[in-house]
Amino acid sequence: MSKVQAFYHKHRTILLLAVFAALCVLPFVVTKALFVRYACNILLFATLAGSLNAINGYSGQMCLGQAGFFAIGAYVCAIFSTRFGVNFWLLLPISGVFAAMVGLLVALPTLKLQGIYLSIVTLGASEIIRIIAQTWEPVTGGALGIKNIPYPWLFGLDTFRPKYYYFIFLLIGVLFLLVTNRVLKSRVGRAWISIREDQIAAKSLGVQTSFYKSLNFMYGAFWAGVVGCAYAPFVNYIEASQFSTDTGFNVLAMIVIGGQGTLLGPILGSMIVTVLTESLRFLDNWRYVIYAVIIIMMMWLRPQGIAGASHSVLAGGKIKRKPVRREGARSHG
Amino acid sequence: MAEQTLTRVPLLEAQGICKYFGGLKAVDHVDMTICQGDIFGIIGPNGAGKTTFFNICTGIFTPTQGRIFFCGEDITAMSPEAVAQKRIARTFQNLQLFKFMTVLENVKIGCHIKTKSNMFDAILHTPTFKRDEAFTTEKSLEILKRIGLFDFRDTLAGNLSYGMQRKVEIARALALDPKILLLDEPAAGMNPLETKALMEFIQALNADGYTIAVIEHDMKFVMNSCNRILVLNFGQKILEGTPAEVKTNPEVQSAYFGKGMVAGEAIR
Incomplete structure (x- = not known):
């Protein structure tokens, strides 16, 4: 493992560019439209899981309501584009901001809640959003949903085809990773992680935990909204049942399997869960049993997830004490 | 004395x-x-x-x-x-370190109140961000040198011995000036x-x-x-x-x- 890591750190830029190039040619190599659609789903859920990971994995809040923020983004996009003909690319940030506002609304009353209590509230909030979408007929179309969401413009390409829509998801995914990576390696990201690690200590060092928790919630919700906005034209038709808590738990499963608190984790999780979902279709609803088994196994055997380091707070809070080498001790005094 | x-x-x-x-x-x-x-x-x-x-x-x-x-x-x-x-800086009786962050990162959080850069600075890498990061790193390393933990800057705080963890807490508190x-x-x-x-x-x-x-x-x-x-x-x-x-x-x-x-x- 350490060899792989060393290799990665040495050739980081080249490797990442290679992966990006491979992803770019993927829809032209894979000719079967269905597989490209799966690839789109993987990218979509990778970013959605990433947005949840920004909350759960970094500031240690236990949010289960990502489906709600996702729904906000999708509905904002659907409503504004079908009724007012607003451009898709303009709607991406607008959806994000709408979702972030709702995120703030959820965060503010729950600042003092932690762990399971916060989970319950966020779960409730997600359900409330879904039920509003289902019942507010004049705006959301109620149970009938919203049809014929226009396909976005992408350099004149025919985004009706997943082959080209793929690039919208890829763009959002890459943007998300770049931005999140920068945020995490800054004062803000450190403040989030310090809250995850020890809230009292963070406070005693002057980190305004309430502010940073709210900011963290808004950040996660923002990206969920953006992904929702990209999702609506992709499926062309949205209705409330697409945003049930099942979706929320699906995304949660991705970050648990992939590894919370790492940027790679949600991507791996999304790949695994999506591939399983599609390849196990013949089992119908029984595949959920398989999910459950996988999640339980993961929690048991590798609580930090596949990509998670063994020295992670999520690895059960245990730390393996290794003898620390004192290299170069003399030169630095 | x-x-x-x-x-x-x-x-x-x-x-x-x-x-x-x-x-x-x-x-x-x-x-x-x-x-x-x-x-x-x-x-x-x-x-x-x-x-x-x-x-x-x-x-x-x-x-x-x-x-x-x-x-x-x-x-x-x-x-x-x-x-x-x-x-006003403090340390805790039963160690409240950020155990899964490195020693350097622990101290960097101590510099939180002395820097201002927000999320947009971080995303765009504005001069404010660069100045803050440079200041934070320099200051943290200086404190670690002084307290004798410079060699352990990239070690996870939780991996250190008890006595050294106490020192990390003091270093972190010192970062508040x-x-x-x-x-x-x-x-x-x-x-x-x-x-x-x-x-x-x-x-x-x-x-x-x-x-x-x-x-x-x-x-x-x-x-x-x-x-x-x-x-x-x-x-x-x-x-x-x-x-x-x-x-x-x-x-x-x-x-x-x-x-x-x-x-x-x-x-x-």
Whole structure:
């Protein structure tokens, strides 16, 4: 493992560019439209899981309501584009901001809640959003949903085809990773992680935990909204049942399997869960049993997830004490 | 050890502090004045209310009664974050490190209040962000060098030995550039050699102009380093005075050290 890591750190830029190039040619190599659609789903859920990971994995809040923020983004996009003909690319940030506002609304009353209590509230909030979408007929179309969401413009390409829509998801995914990576390696990201690690200590060092928790919630919700906005034209038709808590738990499963608190984790999780979902279709609803088994196994055997380091707070809070080498001790005094 | 300065400027003042948890009087009418340049010791048997008193000073608890003043400003009802912004730094009795962050990152969080860059600065890598990051890294490394943890900067804090973890906490607190440093049992879990080194380090910090308040059970440490000592017992103040006064006070001896020869030995 350490060899792989060393290799990665040495050739980081080249490797990442290679992966990006491979992803770019993927829809032209894979000719079967269905597989490209799966690839789109993987990218979509990778970013959605990433947005949840920004909350759960970094500031240690236990949010289960990502489906709600996702729904906000999708509905904002659907409503504004079908009724007012607003451009898709303009709607991406607008959806994000709408979702972030709702995120703030959820965060503010729950600042003092932690762990399971916060989970319950966020779960409730997600359900409330879904039920509003289902019942507010004049705006959301109620149970009938919203049809014929226009396909976005992408350099004149025919985004009706997943082959080209793929690039919208890829763009959002890459943007998300770049931005999140920068945020995490800054004062803000450190403040989030310090809250995850020890809230009292963070406070005693002057980190305004309430502010940073709210900011963290808004950040996660923002990206969920953006992904929702990209999702609506992709499926062309949205209705409330697409945003049930099942979706929320699906995304949660991705970050648990992939590894919370790492940027790679949600991507791996999304790949695994999506591939399983599609390849196990013949089992119908029984595949959920398989999910459950996988999640339980993961929690048991590798609580930090596949990509998670063994020295992670999520690895059960245990730390393996290794003898620390004192290299170069003399030169630095 | 340190000489009494002629003009004593009060820095942190507690006036009639009480903290009751239901019927339990954890801290009961305690007054205290820590002056600029002090190494101020707080001693007392287990359960005397020392840590509770510290928690009140740093805003973690709000006192039932009484006021806390810092540089003449009332900080009684302030949140811990706001107290930290006033540059009152503290460490914790049972280590509250960010265990899964590296030592360097731990210290970097201490620089939080001294930097301003927000999320957009971070995303766009604006000059503010670059300046802040450079400042944070430089300052953190400087502190780590000084406290002797430079070689361990990339080690996870939780992987260090207990004594070193205590040092990381102190380093983190120092990053705030504190006007006063509150240390809650800094020598707990250290071996005698480490304790001695820590004592020297604290004295060196004091010589650099840091005011330090310390809760400690190690009597050698307290009697040799502190110039003022507050003795608590069952939440009540027994005495505030110089080490010599504390040593000779019969009430302190009976309440804290017990009676007879053994107590006398312990002090020396």
